[in-house]
Amino acid sequence: MKAFIASFVKGQILLFAPQLALILLILYDRVSFYYGAPVVISLAVLWGWFDYSGKAQRRGASVLKKLERLVDDFGWLNFQEGGGAGSEMVVALLDKASFGSSTLTTPQLAMATTEKIKEVYFTLELWYFSMRQKVRLLLRKAASMIEYDLLEVVNEFIEFYGEFVEKVAEETLRLVAKGDLTSLESEREGFSTFKTRLAELRGRANAFLQSLRDDGLPVSETKVRALEVDPWFKTGTEISETKQSPQ
Amino acid sequence: MGSTLAAFTSAFPAVALVFGFLLVLVGTTDGTRELVQGGWGFITVGLMVEFVLPISRRLR
Known part of the structure; x- marks a missing residue:
């Protein structure tokens, strides 16, 4: 006081x-x-x-710092190989999966889908770096920032997160689930860590968005898209089904 | 909305100065002492916001 x-x-x-x-x-x-x-x-x-504008700027800068941390963590988890996430990047599974013995898809079809997913991944990677730059730029000029800029970049993050989970992560996992999962057994632990980290990031993002909505900022969503596909979980269910069927 | 507000705040000293001088002019022509005094009040505000505040911010 x-x-x-x-x-x-x-x-x-x-x-x-x-x-x-x-x-x-x-x-x-x-x-x-x-x-x-x-x-x-x-x-x-x-x-x-x-006095009013000073308080609004301080609030804007604090919100942007939280958003910057979320964006950085998202990039560390999904884009920056040297950053520590490395083999946990979900698209890395595409290069390791094999579809030779698959009955659900052909290698040619799998190859075409892989190319499509990688193309979307690179587009989203460019979008990510542009968004990160925008957040950093806004943080530098926080003194002249208006609420609209803040709202726009938060909504962009929500849209980007949803697009990445839907078009890259889930598409990759759906494709991987059609292939030979026994060859990916060594990747299971890495994927599990990735999933946990993404869920933790989603939890933080949702709390952040809810706090913005509570503060009166009309953000488009208060929840970002959850990752709902898990090829190993499906296999586990199938295994239990096959175990039950002979009885 | 934000840019309009920003334009208004940056134009504030100029508006205050012009309005102040107009009041002084009208007051002098009219012979109304109160208008002249009010005009000098607006001129003081315009000068303060245009020069004193930016200098003090740079010194801080």
């Missing part, structure tokens, strides 16, 4: 001091009321405006 009052007074002292001085001078009849009134009123209006 003390720090808040101190920052408030320090920031606007040049707007506050003349008001006080002029009011005292008017009261002691040293300065004309007609001269003092416009000065006092204008300075009071400016004081209110600077």
Whole structure:
């Protein structure tokens, strides 16, 4: 509270001091009321405006920092091989899957789908880097940022997240599920870690979006798309089904 | 909305100065002392916002 009052007074002292001085001078009849009134009123209006815009900027910067962390974590998990995610990148499964003995698809069809998914992945990768740059740029010019910029970049993140999960992650996993999963047994643990990290990221993103909605920012969604496909889980169900069928 | 508001706030000192000088002019021609005094009030605000505030912000 003390720090808040101190920052408030320090920031606007040049707007506050003349008001006080002029009011005292008017009261002691040293300065004309007609001269003092416009000065006092204008300075009071400016004081209110600077205080409001300063608070709005601080709020905007704090929201952007949270968004930047989410965007960075998403990129670390899905795009930056050197960043630590490495083999956990979901598209890496496409190069490791084999479809030779598959009855659900042909190798040619699988190859064509793989190419399509990789194309979408590279497009989304470009979109990701452009979005990350936009967030960083907004963070640098937070002083002149308006609420619309903030809303636009948050909505872009929601749309991007949904597109990536739907068109890259789920498509990849659907295709992988059609192939020979026994050759991917070593990747199962990596995928499990990826899934856990993505779920944790989704949880943080949802909490962030809900807090923005609670603060009155009309974000398009309060929940980002969940990853609903798990090829190994399906296999597990199938295995249990085959175990039950002879009885 | 944001850009309109930004344009308005950046135009504030100029508007205050022009309005102040107009009041002084009208007041002098009219002989109304109150108008002249009010005009000088607006001129003071315009000068403060245009010069004093930016200088103080740079010094901070």
